[in-house]
Amino acid sequence: MTASPAPTTSTTQALHTGPPPWGFTVLGVVRILLGFTFLWAFLDKLFGLGFSTPSERAWLNGGSPTSGFLGGSIEGGNPFADFWKFWLSLNPFTDILFMLGLLGIGVALMLGVGMRVAAASGTAMYLLMYLAAFPMTTNPLYDDHIIMAVVLITMAGLAAGDYVGLGRRWRRLVKNNSFLI
Numbered sequence: 001m002t003a004s005p006a007p008t009t010s011t012t013q014a015l016h017t018g019p020p021p022w023g024f025t026v027l028g029v030v031r032i033l034l035g036f037t038f039l040w041a042f043l044d045k046l047f048g049l050g051f052s053t054p055s056e057r058a059w060l061n062g063g064s065p066t067s068g069f070l071g072g073s074i075e076g077g078n079p080f081a082d083f084w085k086f087w088l089s090l091n092p093f094t095d096i097l098f099m100l101g102l103l104g105i106g107v108a109l110m111l112g113v114g115m116r117v118a119a120a121s122g123t124a125m126y127l128l129m130y131l132a133a134f135p136m137t138t139n140p141l142y143d144d145h146i147i148m149a150v151v152l153i154t155m156a157g158l159a160a161g162d163y164v165g166l167g168r169r170w171r172r173l174v175k176n177n178s179f180l181i
Helices: 009-016 021-047 067-075 081-089 093-111 115-132 144-157 167-174
Strands: none
Touching (some): 021 093, 021 144, 067 115, 093 115, 115 144
């Protein structure tokens, strides 16, 4: 085996230059859009705005934000049906947990604060929704829930809250509590 030649100064500089600043701005905008996706789901399920949730099935009108999706999953032959039945048996706790998750993740992403907690929670929620969507109808391996889970993890790793958000201020506020960043 021959050794690779030592990198030249220009090669070293090219390796150490990061992505262009506009790339982080775009990442911040994507974070906000993804946060609005969670927040919109919360608002639609809470008030029944007529998009995914008709007003008669709104949470404020006595509807269950989780029973429709999970119930359809169970009826559709989902291999995890017993798991979903268990969670539905815990209602209204499951509804409260789900709605608080949508609200908390949405607000945190939109503001760019608590990115680690928001990314971990959002990833867990996306993965659970992915499992509830079995059997897949368009792709036998993955769907957009997996892609969005990976995007959330990437955002936490790249400190997306620092761009078009309050991440830097939040970091100063929570100081040594790194899990809150």
